[in-house]
Amino acid sequence: MLATVPTTIDHAGSWALARLSADGRPFPALVSGDRALDLSASSALGQPSSTRQLLDRWDDALPVLDELAGSSDGWQPLAGLTVLAPVEPRQVFQAGANYRTHVIDIAVAHADGSDGRTVEQVRADAAAEMDTRLEHPPYVFQGLPSAICGAYDDVVLPSDGKQPDWELELAAVIGRRARRVSPEDALDVVAGWTIVNDLTLRERIFRKDAPALGADWLAAKNSPTFLPTGPVVVPRAAVPDPGDLRLTLRLNGEVMQDESTKDMLFDVAHVIAHCSSVATLLPGDLVLTGSPAGNGLPRGRLLRAGDRMDSTITGLGAQANRCVDE
Template sequence: MVARDRALDLSEVAELGAPSRTVDLLDRWQESLPVLETLAASTQGWVPLGGLQVHSPVEPRQIFQAGANYRTHVIEIAAAQHDGSDGRTVEQVRADAAARLDGRGRQPPFVFQGLPSAICGAFDDVVLPYDGTQPDWELELAAVIGRLARRVTPDEALGVVAGWTIVNDLTLRERVFGANGGRMGADWVSAKNSPTFLPTGPVLVPRAAVPDPGDLQITLRLNAQVMQDQSTKDMLVDVARILAHCSSVATLLPGDLVLTGSPAGNGLAHGRLLREGDVMDAQITGLGAQRNRCVREERPAPR
């Protein structure tokens, strides 16, 4: 457990069942939370956080990712991908995209699944695949599930959340509609799941500490230059409806991550994608901050 600049080892706390992983706490979240609150006020056993390596705060069994869920982001991407072949101006493309979004908030969200093997820590290096050409960032608010949930309503949905964390949902843009994607739809598995493409954390912040997930600022800087800086107010489908939708499709398990989409300001829209040596600094109101340096994957030697 982290409080300010201190950390407390929970693995020998009998009241918590001596957990070895965060999911052990999340499996008994309602019973664990009062114990954690008591421990947060204690003075014994704490060590300086600065001497520890920070890993992802969760090891989810399932990852649900909402796409195209910020109004300005959708309009930006439509403009960035327009090649002019249909005779429309960029302004017309933006206007057409905005018109298509009318009423989108009343429709189900667009959600796909990610792989837990893509997760890394909030301060780990991000490895850019040697055969990737368009690596991009997508900073997102993520909900961490705190109890088994199936077919919850939007009014009930926030009640299944244990807490919130930061996830940078990196993407190889060229793979979304490349190769098989051109014929069979978007290839989110290839585009989204390279190792280290989901920097997560640094912490899981309990739900009560973030009273309104619909009013948080999401900010990402690339080499100290602001690229994303927008409020979660710009979501097309709010967090509760995303969670309810996911629970209508599958059973949500304690520790699962539900990503809620990325705001405007991705690299594709800026015309500046990730390169070796880049540093991403990312933060969301009340959830801490990430710093990830980009390194290039070594090309394997020919066989």
């Protein structure tokens, strides 16, 4: 573990939802700066043993959480507690190629010149393709909850992986069961927001033995610890507009990603609405909304053991993950 005992978590609003551990016992908690409140003993909440239980009845739990956050009883220092991933979703939805600059950079990185196009032509073609994509639904695939780890846990680089890369993303945490919700109503099913780093083994995205089958996201995305999540869920009321949040990822102190959610091709509401048109969204599910430009592959710099990633999104706290060999 890199930093499982932070002394404080900076977040928007007066409180955030967390999943903490003391002496190996995980419990749902409120976090307010440098303080934590164990919710597992709260009779008003039904003594929940997990954050999922709270998210399963979020509309009822939210006013109680607001009230508890204003009380002075039962709080303890955050220091000394282990910060776990704040949610245990049943489903993880992952939007791909949803930032304009990112799509262009990836297109250039994958171009080998065999088609005779210059770099400028590749960029222009990628930009034109994005205009066409707006006529169709967002591109979304599914990930595995087993890939999730905490915001301060080590990221394990697979021994057979060749091109591990970072992808910082804003994630919506679903707070209501939802099916076929409209874009206009989509944010109403969001309980809150969290940070996810959606790591990828770039060399496994496209299989040379089966090119006609498309991207192999199972192999590329789902190695254990490849979804650092958290540290907290910040309630939607504290960050009501996800349309202009800053995502910043530093590798060993050097800024790699630094972009606003304004650069999204499809906004958060449209991504959620599309997911709900295909599947039923369940409380506690994660909907990842894509990663901005600044990934490692276009830079020719991929992750290796000893690297440290520090990630922030406006109002949602910070992650700090060290890379280690399997």
